[in-house]
Amino acid sequence: QVHLVESGGGSVQAGGSLRLACKVSGHIEGDHCLGWLRQLPGKEREGVSSISPEGVIAYGDSVKGRFILSRDNEKATLYLQMDRLEPDDTGMYTCAAGPVVAAAGQRFCGVWSYWGQGTQVTVAS
Numbered sequence: 001q002v003h004l005v006e007s008g009g010g011s012v013q014a015g016g017s018l019r020l021a022c023k024v025s026g027h028i029e030g031d032h033c034l035g036w037l038r039q040l041p042g043k044e045r046e047g048v049s050s051i052s053p054e055g056v057i058a059y060g061d062s063v064k065g066r067f068i069l070s071r072d073n074e075k076a077t078l079y080l081q082m083d084r085l086e087p088d089d090t091g092m093y094t095c096a097a098g099p100v101v102a103a104a105g106q107r108f109c110g111v112w113s114y115w116g117q118g119t120q121v122t123v124a125s
Contacts, residue, residue, distance in 0.1 A: 002026035002114045004095045009119030012085055020080040022095030031100045033109030034078045040091035050109035085123045094118040
């Protein structure tokens with residue numbers, strides 16, 4: 001059984017910071033990506049950031065320059081450092097794991113098989 005458990009959400013003022021953590025337990029077969037997605041009020045779920053097995057990190061356009069993704073393999077934990085938070089960042093943040101997708105000679109993250117329960121982030125203006 002694969003389990004993803006998030007922590008670190010909460011309420012902050014605009015401009016503040018939060019650090020999310022996602023503890024991964026259980027065995028995931030094959031090469032896999034880890035990532036954070038979020039669902040903002042009234043909007044579809046969107047990718048925030050992901051990391052490939054090779055360590056290639058991608059960010060959504062709205063968080064580039066403000067969020068930093070990192071991974072501690074020894075602790076089997078994925079982190080998302082979120083700085084300069086804005087009210088538009090308010091939403092449910094969920095950790096996910098999934099297979100690498102190979103296409104046109106490249107490898108991508110974006111297919112998610114395992115999900116955490118999510119952690120709420122609220123940014124007050």
